[in-house]
Amino acid sequence: MAVYKTKGVCSRSIEFEIEGDVVKSVKFNGGCNGNTQGIASLVQGMKVDDVIQRLKGTDCNGRGTSCPDQLAKALEEARA
Numbered sequence: 001m002a003v004y005k006t007k008g009v010c011s012r013s014i015e016f017e018i019e020g021d022v023v024k025s026v027k028f029n030g031g032c033n034g035n036t037q038g039i040a041s042l043v044q045g046m047k048v049d050d051v052i053q054r055l056k057g058t059d060c061n062g063r064g065t066s067c068p069d070q071l072a073k074a075l076e077e078a079r080a
Contacts, residue, residue, distance in 0.1 A: 001025075004074030008065045011036060014074050021048050023075070031067050039068055048075050 004014045011031030017024040023043050028036035043051045052072045060066035065073075 006070040008063050009067050009070055011067050036067055
C-alpha cells in the first residue's frame with residue numbers, strides 16, 4: 001500500500017494499491033467523504049493510465065487541483 005501526501009485539497013493523504021497496471025484499492029483520508037468514497041469505488045479495477053487520463057486536471061473551486069487530480073498525480077508518481 002502506497003501513501004501520497006496531498007497538496008492544496010481538503011484530504012490529507014491518499015492510500016492506494018496498484019497490481020500490475022490496475023488500481024486495486026484507493027482510500028482518501030479526509031476530504032468530502034461521499035465524493036472521495038465514490039471516486040475510490042469508480043476507479044477500482046481500472047487501468048492506471050485510464051484513471052490518470054480521466055482525472056488529471058480536475059479543478060475544485062479554482063484551487064488548481066482537486067482530490068481526483070491529486071489521485072492522478074499520486075498514480076503518476078507511483079508508476080514513474
